Amino acid sequence: MTTTFAQSPGSQISIYAVEGLALGARIPFDSSAYREYKCSPSDQFDGFTWCQQTRQQGERRRSSDVTYSLLHSRDGSIVYINRYQTPAFFGRNEAEHDIQSYSQKLGESPRTKIRMPHRPGLDGILASWGNTVLEPLDTENRKAFAEGRRLGKGYYIDFIGNFDRSTKEGFPLYRISGGAGFIWAASFDQKGRGTLRLLAVDTSAFYPELIAKSLPAGSVEVNPTAAERPSADANIVRQRAEKAGEQATADSEVAREEFETAKRDVQLAKTEIESLNAERARLKAAVERLESDKIAAENKAEVMKSVAYGTFVIALIAIVSSLFFVIRKKSTGPKWIGPGTIPIQTTGHSSVADTQPKSNGGQSHSEASDTRSSSPEPTQASISKADIVGSQSESGVSDTKPTSSSDTVDGDAMLTEKMHSAKRQTESAG
Secondary structure (H helix, E strand, O other), X not given: OOOOOOOOOOOOOOOOEEOXXXXXXXXXXXXXXXXXXXXEEOOOOOOOEEEEEEEEEOOOOOOEEEEEEEEEOOOOEEEEEEEEEEEEEOOOOXXXXXXXXXXXXXXXXXXXXXXXXXXXXXXXXXXXXXXXXXXXOOHHHHHHHHHOOOOOOOEEEEOOOOHHHHHHHOOOEEEEEEEEEEEEEEEEEOOOEEEEEEEEEEHHHOOHHHOOOOOOOOOOOOOOXXXXXXXXXXXXXXXXXXXXXXXXHHHHHHHHHHHHHHHHHHHHHHHHHHHHHHHHHHHHHHHHHHHHHHHHHHHHHHHHHHHHHHHHHHHHHHHHHHHHHHHHHHHHOOOOOOOOOOOOOHHXXXXXXXXXXXXXXXXXXXXXXXHHHHOHHHHHHHHHHHHHHHHHHHHOOOOOOOOOHHHHHHHHHHHHHHHHHHHXXXXXXX
């Protein structure tokens, strides 16, 4: 929004204003707000100064180029204020609401309200308040305007803010005349994107000789007389061309920004897709790792189970083998004939009998005969016992039937007695 100039003493302020700049207000030339404008003497009206500046407003994705123009007299009195914005953004029915809002602010209904001829995807509205008069250009003037020929002094207005396009595509074009007033003009497409022009002007201040008579409210079909028809004005055409170039530049800049925004959105979407793909690949790898770990764990469990089962079988075999060995050892051990019993070797008795000396005497022969006659019984008993013990030792299992304990004791006592008797006989013989 432009900065409001301080009102000079004695100046008469009009109700028609554009963002705080009102018709009739005097500009303090030494103010910082005035120094923001680029000013030069007007090419159309002697004694007046033309000032202009362009700013950017709004957010990045909805930024707009706004151009402020004004015309003031030598004493600084403002007679023309213009604000042109491209692109402008309109919501549904917002244009109608804006016109109603200005009507309430100005306290009057629009003098004229014109809707642009229908074009597919494009709409426009033009409304004016006060004593301003909108003079439609006839075919001859439109042709001269399109060819760049000089028109009369003054200011013009259309719906779309582009005079060249309006003349080529047959959109209405108007010359502003009459007295002090306010004009609102806008165009917008189906998406609500277009242009907006706000204008407060007092044409009686800079060409009073061309003031048109006030027309009835709503009347715009005024055909200027031949004397009033403007001739070509190269300066106006140049200004319009400059504005058209500025608008084209602004449109191209907006298009470039929209392209860059769309490009960034595509890049962001691409990056997001790549990130999602990478995340999906990581999840897939994690699932595969979990599956492999599960299989490895199951295999390990099976191996451990097999090892445990094998260990158990080996331990069981070892225990059974140990028991079998102990049992066999007990069953194959030597059998003793009573405690303290000395087994009789058959070879011992044979040696005693064989080593007895032969004697030719009678007693000796008798004793020898007694010895031979008495020794066969114990010797036979000894051999029988030795044979039994030997047979048991060789086979490991006795084929004889087990005897009772009393028979064993009696046999042992008899055998012992026989052994002692044989020993005494041997000693006597010796």
